[in-house]
Amino acid sequence: MPDAQLGRSRLVAQGLVTRPFARPSDAVAALGAMQGQDLPGVLASAALRTASGGVRDVLEDLDAGALVRGYPMRGTVFLLPAVDAVWMTELCAERPIREAVARRNRQGLDDSSLEMAREIARAEMAGGPISRAQLFELWEAAGIRTTGGFGYHLVFMLIAETTLVYGPWNGTEQDLALLDQWIPDSPRLARRFDGDTVAATAELALRYFTSHGPATVRDFAWWTKLPLTAVRAAMPLIVEELETDGAAEASFWRPGLLDEVAKVGRAAAGPLLLPGFDEFVLGYQDRLFAMAAHEHVRLVPGNNGVFRRSVVAGGLVRGTWARAGTASRRRLEVEEFAPMSATRMRQLEVLFGSYPWVLP
Structure with a gap:
């Protein structure tokens, strides 16, 4: 059933009412990630949570390498803070990659095509980012099929394995770039968390609950497609930093959120x-x-x-x-x-x- 009070609380938690973020990259970092298959839409989503509300700031963050798009989870493209793009992808993308490989094998696209596509991308992008259309032309010229969803699959795989990333704005869309070249300071899971996936899950969950809550553990598990067992193992690391309703299936949110909702009132x-x-x-x-x-x-x-x-x-x-x-x-x-x-x-x-x- 619709719950207007819950909706208002989530709007405040997400920054859509108070617009508390100085930069779009701050807003995206606070939320963890924003679903981004509608590129103009996700750029607007980031802008609508900032004090200025302007899309120019979002494009500046893209061009500065502060924001990127990738495939960190659910096999879906998300807008990400560049500094978190690699470890989040390593944490959450294993299952979507397995599923994509299974589909590829059924469709007759073999590992050699992916290897060749990777080599071409590395060679051609050594001089800087290029558009997806340019990359597809290069692959086609090399005899790699891109029609029928094959090109999309190759881009997905190269991004999910953290070879490529959607980087700077070219006037109509984001160019593709070599991840290690475009965002070289984005740490891997091994460096950011010493390889501790429980700690990494806890960090992402804390961001989710503080920006999306009131929300449940099942909400977060659905959002990331991480196993419920992995999420539950991480919750003891962060539960003291959150408020909860203590229900049988508890909701969690950031401390002081309900007071903030009351303070903004009709807004x-x-x-x-x-x-x-x-x-x-x-x-x-x-x-x-x-x-x-x-x-x-x-x-x-x-x-x-x-x-x-x-x-x-x-x-x-x-x-x-x-x-x-x-x-x-x-x-x-x-x-x-x-x-x-x-x-x-x-x-x-x-x-x-x-x-x-x-x-x-």
Whole structure:
């Protein structure tokens, strides 16, 4: 069932109400990672949690090597703090890699193709980052198939094994770069945690609960796809740093969060225009805290994994929105789950005018 109070608490925890972060890289580090297959959307998600709210800061952090995108967990691309990209991937990507290898073997893409693709990438990127389209052209010229999802698989594998990373902004997307060259100071699990996966899991869990909570251990295990046994083994290392409701399936959150929610008061219920894959919607195992089941169907038509942009108000998803018109004359289109007042629609128009678009 929708829970407006829980929704408001999570909005405050995630920084969407108070925008407490000086830089986008600070916001992403606090959350641990942000789901990033919708690149313009995740750049907006990072901007919407900062004091300036501007996308220019996000692009600066990309170009400075402070933010990257990779495949740390769930076989899904995430925006990551560069300093955490390697150890997080080593901690969480083992299972998605195994699953990808199994699919590759069924589809007839052998290890030799991956090895050749890796060698070409290393040679061609020694001089700096290049676009994914350029890399695909190089692979095709060498006789490596990239159509039918093969190119995507190769990029996934090279990123998940920490050979490549999505790095600087090239005007329309991120170029691919050699990880060791682009973010050479990103420590591996062995150096960051002395190889202790329990300590690494605890660090990531602490970030998750302090930025996403109130949330449960199952939420975090779903978010990372780490085994529940591994998550439970890590919880004793951090439980004293969190508040909890002590329920049979306990929720955890950062100390003082509920007081913070009370302090911001009505601001926590104010309207927001969020990107389609924002962590407010995708950061939890069960999304129905923020909407009814029949409304969820409208947010994810056909349940095909493609999320529409959400209108949030009162701690709940109240509808979806889109940008229509031409680059010179953009307009907001809202699909309401229930009728909204004229005042609310005017508020949404103001938010639309200040939304951090990265592309015209």
